[in-house]
Amino acid sequence: MSKVVEISPTTRHEGHTKLVLKVNDEGIIERGDWLSLTPVRGIEKLAIGKSMHQVPKISSRVCGICPIAHTLAGCEAMEASIGCEIPEDAYLLRLILQCANRLHSHALHNILSLPDMYLPGTDVKINPFTPEEPVRTVALRIQRLREIAQTIGEIVGGEAIHPSNPRVGGMYTNITPRAKAKIYDLAKEGVPLMHAHMDLMIAIFKNWDARPTAANASGVEVEKTEKFGFHDQGYMAAAPLYASSSLDLDPQWSPERWTEVRPWDWYMGEMEIDLEDPSYPFGGTTKAGAKAWPQMEACTGVPLYDGAPVEVGPRARLAKYRDYDRKGAMGLQIARQMEFPDTLYAMMEAVDALDTSGSVLADEIPSGDGSLGWCANEAPRGCDVHLAKVKDNKVQWYSLLVPTTWNFPTCSRALEGAPWQLAEVIVRAYDPCVSCATHMLVVDEEKKVVAQKLIQ
Amino acid sequence: MVLGNYKSAVAARSTDKGILSASQDGGIVTQLFAFALDEGIIDGAIVAGPGAEPWMPEPVVATTKAELLAARGTRYTISPNMALIKEATRSYGLDKVGIVGTPCQMQGLRKAQLYPIGMRDVPDKIALAIGIFCMENFPYQGLETMVEDHCTVKMESAVKMDIGKGKFSVYTERGGLSQIPLKLTHKYEQPGCHVCLDYVSNLADVSTGSVGTPDGWSTVFVRTKVGDGVWARAVDAGCFETKPIEEVKPGLELVTKLATDKITKNQKTVEARASFGVKADGSGKALRNPYL
Numbered sequence: 001m002s003k004v005v006e007i008s009p010t011t012r013h014e015g016h017t018k019l020v021l022k023v024n025d026e027g028i029i030e031r032g033d034w035l036s037l038t039p040v041r042g043i044e045k046l047a048i049g050k051s052m053h054q055v056p057k058i059s060s061r062v063c064g065i066c067p068i069a070h071t072l073a074g075c076e077a078m079e080a081s082i083g084c085e086i087p088e089d090a091y092l093l094r095l096i097l098q099c100a101n102r103l104h105s106h107a108l109h110n111i112l113s114l115p116d117m118y119l120p121g122t123d124v125k126i127n128p129f130t131p132e133e134p135v136r137t138v139a140l141r142i143q144r145l146r147e148i149a150q151t152i153g154e155i156v157g158g159e160a161i162h163p164s165n166p167r168v169g170g171m172y173t174n175i176t177p178r179a180k181a182k183i184y185d186l187a188k189e190g191v192p193l194m195h196a197h198m199d200l201m202i203a204i205f206k207n208w209d210a211r212p213t214a215a216n217a218s219g220v221e222v223e224k225t226e227k228f229g230f231h232d233q234g235y236m237a238a239a240p241l242y243a244s245s246s247l248d249l250d251p252q253w254s255p256e257r258w259t260e261v262r263p264w265d266w267y268m269g270e271m272e273i274d275l276e277d278p279s280y281p282f283g284g285t286t287k288a289g290a291k292a293w294p295q296m297e298a299c300t301g302v303p304l305y306d307g308a309p310v311e312v313g314p315r316a317r318l319a320k321y322r323d324y325d326r327k328g329a330m331g332l333q334i335a336r337q338m339e340f341p342d343t344l345y346a347m348m349e350a351v352d353a354l355d356t357s358g359s360v361l362a363d364e365i366p367s368g369d370g371s372l373g374w375c376a377n378e379a380p381r382g383c384d385v386h387l388a389k390v391k392d393n394k395v396q397w398y399s400l401l402v403p404t405t406w407n408f409p410t411c412s413r414a415l416e417g418a419p420w421q422l423a424e425v426i427v428r429a430y431d432p433c434v435s436c437a438t439h440m441l442v443v444d445e446e447k448k449v450v451a452q453k454l455i456q
Numbered sequence: 457m458v459l460g461n462y463k464s465a466v467a468a469r470s471t472d473k474g475i476l477s478a479s480q481d482g483g484i485v486t487q488l489f490a491f492a493l494d495e496g497i498i499d500g501a502i503v504a505g506p507g508a509e510p511w512m513p514e515p516v517v518a519t520t521k522a523e524l525l526a527a528r529g530t531r532y533t534i535s536p537n538m539a540l541i542k543e544a545t546r547s548y549g550l551d552k553v554g555i556v557g558t559p560c561q562m563q564g565l566r567k568a569q570l571y572p573i574g575m576r577d578v579p580d581k582i583a584l585a586i587g588i589f590c591m592e593n594f595p596y597q598g599l600e601t602m603v604e605d606h607c608t609v610k611m612e613s614a615v616k617m618d619i620g621k622g623k624f625s626v627y628t629e630r631g632g633l634s635q636i637p638l639k640l641t642h643k644y645e646q647p648g649c650h651v652c653l654d655y656v657s658n659l660a661d662v663s664t665g666s667v668g669t670p671d672g673w674s675t676v677f678v679r680t681k682v683g684d685g686v687w688a689r690a691v692d693a694g695c696f697e698t699k700p701i702e703e704v705k706p707g708l709e710l711v712t713k714l715a716t717d718k719i720t721k722n723q724k725t726v727e728a729r730a731s732f733g734v735k736a737d738g739s740g741k742a743l744r745n746p747y748l
Contacts, residue, residue: 154577158546161576165547178499178519180548 015434032415069379080373089358090170105380106148229329236375263298312382404437460658482674501554552583559654587657589665598644
């Protein structure tokens, strides 16, 4: 007899979601739905009719952890639509910004993941806020890495959160030789910290993966399953580090392969909660007797690639470009750590190549004829695709396919077979960014179908 | 306290003939920034550099002495120096920012340090703020009218402008001097200056201006710990010739008088705004008062 348990809200990730889980007598998830409850803000609809210069600044505000992804994907979707090639030095500045953002975001995510983990070789859970060693050193190192990343982002991007420097056609300003030297110094300072940090994080995640049991924060120890967090969906990535756009000679993403369905078609129907656990940290699960209706409550669309949900993010990048094959929740976590070196080394290479007296703005910025352009930026959490049609400098159509939107249905599948008490550990492995995912419900002809279903 | 808080006041001028050759008065700002740059007290300074039109200033981040020298001389029109305060810490990559400005710009600076609204990383990167005395300022068109129409001098021909002793004076490169009484310039003043209650840059680390000291010299107020430290080092290093302010004419007495005049006059304007209008029912209607 399967029962339904609901964890709402989930914690230690960005945004507002819940887990509706159908579990068997042993508490193993038979079917799980992870869904966004974040109010829809409708960025794509309100963008219509606005200037192509303003829209990327608005879509930046989708998310404050990965605003770089949305700013750059937004600008580059506009550039792809109008057919504008940016100068090399503008590209290098954007690349440095991208690296800085990935470094800070991955390090931030470690803070969110660590409380699930153990100090390797012990039964001591990691509390990143403890003043005690060895955790204190780790926490300070994470903070320094993030400080380095945000400072570099600030120099090249104008601002660490919601970068002001990128614009359609390139960047507003190049940086000075002093700023260039500063970036190099900061990156070099980061290298040994990053290596030590990456090694430790990988050890921690491997250690967790090898444990036969694990506890959640309330100390309830459950048996782990062998294939914890496995799924059979494919991977999608557009670049190992930066992005691909429709301006590329060999674009790494294809709008033809993308379709989108309603939550109605993907999520479970209405059901009643009949399992509750008041000891679930902290404050217990949803009370028995409450109703859940994922089809209706989910606030995202369900994007499909080649007709199926896909995983995006660090593992998808490594799987596609580096033959990485470790599966499961910890496989994803470890892939994320493996991305640390690239952020700093690619940044140092880019800053080496940067000519601080080079032009950073295209000589000519066409005003657009309504053609479709897209850019797939590899955000910290995965492939962030912005599609746009620009005519006479105005946005006619705009769509955002954001990493966590891709991951929602995939992660839901990955929950199957895991003990429900550890479901959040799987969710966290995806480093979800739910305000990113919930920028809007995609509206098209199919909406009518949804509307009719609602009336019935 | 019309002169603000200060640790010491002196008459001073730079000992660098190169700086003095085109400085407005004693070359205090240029010399102090040049010294601070040399010593690593600052790694750049926001100054009013040459702009697109003659006598139109353009804020620049100066990181060399040559750039500082290019910013010498008073331009009696608006230079939005604070516009660069954040950018100096961004694409310029500065860690220790110097800035020169009028009293209102020093106020903006201190406000940004205490209440950094959209001013991330600015508060702790301000290393030296030099304020200049300011009675009022003019929009560029106003200055152009004063110089070209009233003084009948082409803007391009002017080599120095000066307000002092009740006159607006324009010196030309061919040795001419054209003067008009200040009374004629009043209508060109920037209206926003009429609610300003600060004459001698009370909020700067060091403030300086011409009033109170003879031509070629400046009156200097050393106000903060930071200002005191930099000033003492610069004097020790032989950057400045100084005299006790008590020994020069007209001295602080005139500075105090002018500061009092400015504040008294503008305080009245501020107060008048409270009863500027009238509502339909006959009750009073105020204009906004930013000091409340």
